[in-house]
Amino acid sequence: MIPNPDLPTVMEFCDHIGIAPLRSCLRAIDKYNMEAVDIMIEGTDEWLGPDDHVKLDSCSDYDTIEMFRVHGIAWDGSDWEWGEHVKGEDGFGELDRARAGYQEALAEHQAFIDEGGEA
Numbered sequence: 001m002i003p004n005p006d007l008p009t010v011m012e013f014c015d016h017i018g019i020a021p022l023r024s025c026l027r028a029i030d031k032y033n034m035e036a037v038d039i040m041i042e043g044t045d046e047w048l049g050p051d052d053h054v055k056l057d058s059c060s061d062y063d064t065i066e067m068f069r070v071h072g073i074a075w076d077g078s079d080w081e082w083g084e085h086v087k088g089e090d091g092f093g094e095l096d097r098a099r100a101g102y103q104e105a106l107a108e109h110q111a112f113i114d115e116g117g118e119a
Contacts, residue, residue: 007042007064007088014061016092022059026050035072035102037095042066042088064088070098072106080109 003009014020019028027050030036038049042064048055071083082105084098 003064010063011061023056038069039065040067
C-alpha cells in the first residue's frame with residue numbers, strides 16, 4: 001500500500017506533541033493531561049492507545065495516521081464521558097481543537113456539578 005501523502009506520519013505526530021517514540025508520546029498525553037488520544041494507522045481498523053505497547057512499538061515512524069480519537073471522563077464519580085474523532089488529513093490544528101474541546105466540555109460539566117447538578 002502506498003501511504004496517503006495527505007495524512008500525518010507517526011514521526012510528524014510525535015514531533016507535534018514533542019515526545020518520541022510513539023508509545024511514549026501517547027502515554028505522556030494520557031499521563032499528564034485529562035484527555036487521552038488514540039490513533040488508527042492507515043489501512044487498519046484498529047484503535048491503538050497508550051497501553052498497546054507491542055502494537056505501538058511495531059509502528060514505523062513513516063506509518064501514516066488515518067484518524068485520531070480524543071476522549072476522556074470526568075473522574076468525579078459521574079458517568080460523564082466525552083469523545084471526538086479527528087481525521088488525520090484535517091491536521092494537527094483540528095487535533096488540538098478537539099483536545100481543547102474536551103477541556104471546555106469538562107469545565108462545563110464541573111460547573112454543572114458545582115451548581116448542584118447530579119453526577
